[in-house]
Amino acid sequence: MSSDQPAPYGGTSSGTSQPSAQRPALTPSRVRTVHLQQFKDRGERFSMLTSYDAMTTQIFDEAGIEVLLVGDSAANVVLGQESTLRISLEEMVVFASAVTRAASRAMVVVDAPFGTYEASAEQAVHCGVRLMKKSGAHAVKVEADASMADHVRAMVSAGIPVMAHVGFTPQSEHALGGYRIQGRGEAAQTVMNDALALQEAGAFCVLLEMVPADVAAEVDAALRVPTVGIGAGAATTGQVLVWQDMLGLNAGRVPRFVRQYAELRATMSEAVRTYRDEVRSGAFPAQEHSY
Numbered sequence: 576m577s578s579d580q581p582a583p584y585g586g587t588s589s590g591t592s593q594p595s596a597q598r599p600a601l602t603p604s605r606v607r608t609v610h611l612q613q614f615k616d617r618g619e620r621f622s623m624l625t626s627y628d629a630m631t632t633q634i635f636d637e638a639g640i641e642v643l644l645v646g647d648s649a650a651n652v653v654l655g656q657e658s659t660l661r662i663s664l665e666e667m668v669v670f671a672s673a674v675t676r677a678a679s680r681a682m683v684v685v686d687a688p689f690g691t692y693e694a695s696a697e698q699a700v701h702c703g704v705r706l707m708k709k710s711g712a713h714a715v716k717v718e719a720d721a722s723m724a725d726h727v728r729a730m731v732s733a734g735i736p737v738m739a740h741v742g743f744t745p746q747s748e749h750a751l752g753g754y755r756i757q758g759r760g761e762a763a764q765t766v767m768n769d770a771l772a773l774q775e776a777g778a779f780c781v782l783l784e785m786v787p788a789d790v791a792a793e794v795d796a797a798l799r800v801p802t803v804g805i806g807a808g809a810a811t812t813g814q815v816l817v818w819q820d821m822l823g824l825n826a827g828r829v830p831r832f833v834r835q836y837a838e839l840r841a842t843m844s845e846a847v848r849t850y851r852d853e854v855r856s857g858a859f860p861a862q863e864h865s866y
């Protein structure tokens with residue numbers, strides 16, 4: 576993998592890594608939490624995409640995406656479920672293991688699924704450790720608010736880098752009354768307080784989902800740690816999208832915060848129809864496909 580772009584991680588520009596002369600040759604740079612902090616400190620942006628399997632991970636990793644999220648959105652986009660609520664820790668481990676095996680440079684973050692971390696700080700540590708041990712992921716994301724600060728503090732104490740997901744938290748869909756923008760009007764202070772409390776508890780990054788852009792900008796300005804946004808405007812340190820949404824594979828209605836960068840559904844549909852036609856007509860397989 577080569578790049579002409581000077582990256583804020585690796586190379587001699589990184590203040591935290593050893594000088595390049597002493598670094599073992601051919602060791603690929605690995606994005607770590609310190610590098611995400613450097614993006615924020617330098618006023619630069621980083622990209623995050625979801626990933627659930629080895630081949631897409633290779634593509635995203637080689638393209639330079641800094642962070643790959645093994646999202647519990649796998650429940651929706653891989654398993655075909657209505658919400659993220661039913662996916663298990665064991666299922667998340669299967670997807671996350673595939674991603675960590677294929678990612679050589681990106682940081683891999685795995686979502687803690689609903690029901691595995693809310694009950695107590697002990698449960699959060701136990702399940703966070705299980706997720707990291709069984710999948711090889713580099714960090715764990717939890718949907719949280721200020722009341723979960725002690726859970727996050729305990730995870731961080733146990734050596735688990737924690738990304739805190741605030742604003743619209745899909746695992747609380749039923750408690751929040753549906754897919755709703757959070758932090759409008761007076762509720763902006765709640766989002767701010769949640770983000771500050773989770774940073775104070777040791778989260779290395781705060782993800783803001785579906786909050787007004789001005790609120791996200793204020794949160795990013797108030798926090799020392801980097802922020803990642805999805806439907807949170809342009810002021811966050813990073814951006815994240817579900818890859819099937821941004822590459823046009825998802826047939827369903829996509830949220831307003833998605834920009835579609837490709838039409839993979841149309842591309843695949845056309846190719847598969849051609850294949851079927853050629854099988855029917857006998858045009859495939861040809862001589863060169865036969866032994």
Ligand SMILES: Nc1nc(=O)c2c([nH]1)NC[C@@H]1CN(c3ccc(C(=O)N[C@@H](CCC(=O)O)C(=O)O)cc3)CN21
Pocket residue numbers: 647648651652659745754755756785816817819820825829830831832
């Ligand atoms: N395919 C996919 N994309 C996602 O972004 C995603 C998932 N799945 N699964 C887990 C969560 C759920 N998320 C969602 C799902 C739906 C909306 C949504 O329907 N938003 C509407 C309504 C917003 C409003 O008016 O209140 C929108 O148009 O943005 C938003 C976030 C984000 N995540």
Ligand SMILES: CC(C)C(=O)C(=O)O
Pocket residue numbers: 625644645646647648649686740782784805815816817
């Ligand atoms: C939408 C992102 C932030 C997520 O949590 C997921 O993909 O599960």
Ligand SMILES: [Mg+2]
Pocket residue numbers: 646647648659686745
């Ligand atoms: Mg999620």
